[in-house]
Amino acid sequence: MTEVGADAVIHLKEVSVAFNAERPALDDVSVELTEQRIGVIGANGSGKSTFARLLNGLIRPTSGSLRVHGRDPVREGKELRRMVGFVFSNPDVQVIMPTVVEDVAFSLRGRGLQRSEADARVAATLDRVGLTALGDAAAHTLSGGQKQLLALASVLVTRPALVIADEPTALLDSVNSRIISNHLLDDAHHQVVIVTHDMRLAARCDVVLWFDGGRLIEAGAPRTVIDAYERMSA
Numbered sequence: 001m002t003e004v005g006a007d008a009v010i011h012l013k014e015v016s017v018a019f020n021a022e023r024p025a026l027d028d029v030s031v032e033l034t035e036q037r038i039g040v041i042g043a044n045g046s047g048k049s050t051f052a053r054l055l056n057g058l059i060r061p062t063s064g065s066l067r068v069h070g071r072d073p074v075r076e077g078k079e080l081r082r083m084v085g086f087v088f089s090n091p092d093v094q095v096i097m098p099t100v101v102e103d104v105a106f107s108l109r110g111r112g113l114q115r116s117e118a119d120a121r122v123a124a125t126l127d128r129v130g131l132t133a134l135g136d137a138a139a140h141t142l143s144g145g146q147k148q149l150l151a152l153a154s155v156l157v158t159r160p161a162l163v164i165a166d167e168p169t170a171l172l173d174s175v176n177s178r179i180i181s182n183h184l185l186d187d188a189h190h191q192v193v194i195v196t197h198d199m200r201l202a203a204r205c206d207v208v209l210w211f212d213g214g215r216l217i218e219a220g221a222p223r224t225v226i227d228a229y230e231r232m233s234a
Helices: 048-054 077-081 100-106 115-129 144-156 174-185 199-203 222-233
Strands: 010-017 026-033 037-041 063-068 084-087 162-166 191-195 207-212 215-220
Touching (some): 010 048, 026 048, 026 207, 026 215, 037 048, 037 199, 037 222, 048 162, 048 191, 048 207, 144 174, 174 191, 199 222, 207 222, 215 222
Parallel strands (some): 037 191, 037 207, 084 162
Antiparallel strands (some): 010 026, 010 063, 207 215
């Protein structure tokens, strides 16, 4: 397994999340993760998206404790969110500025960068995801795959310590799914948590977590966990 350093730790101890009295969305989850590439699988409603949103403070635990890269999302949510990037399955909820270059640059507002440094970062990130030629294009005219690359670029330009991607390939064809997956998984500079129904994508991770009914059923080697999940789902 690939590790990204002692400070790149996700630690949950007896964490539960309850939105109503009927059934907790997460139930007594304990896990510690230092691997670089973390896959999260499970059926719809299993708790996997709730787990992902806990990690940057979008959701608060009802009970238990968690630390993400040394920070408490409840007490240090603002600081943590500057370290964490979130990629949604539908890029239309994430792309907000008129043009491609403006959308990527928007993510750097309020970070205290000189204009020249910000411009250089934006240019380098667009080049990295292959969107340089579309820098002046209207964002709403992009294809679905290009929009997802733009959403990813707007996250990567901030140089996050952790990237959380919730079903990032769900709306894409196989070609664009592979492109997005490669960008997420082949970067040695950040830890990534990928929530996915795509078992091929999950299999490329260093560790896979399987959720069911709000509980963490298994965490371990990708092939072992995926095989167990597929047997149970057959």
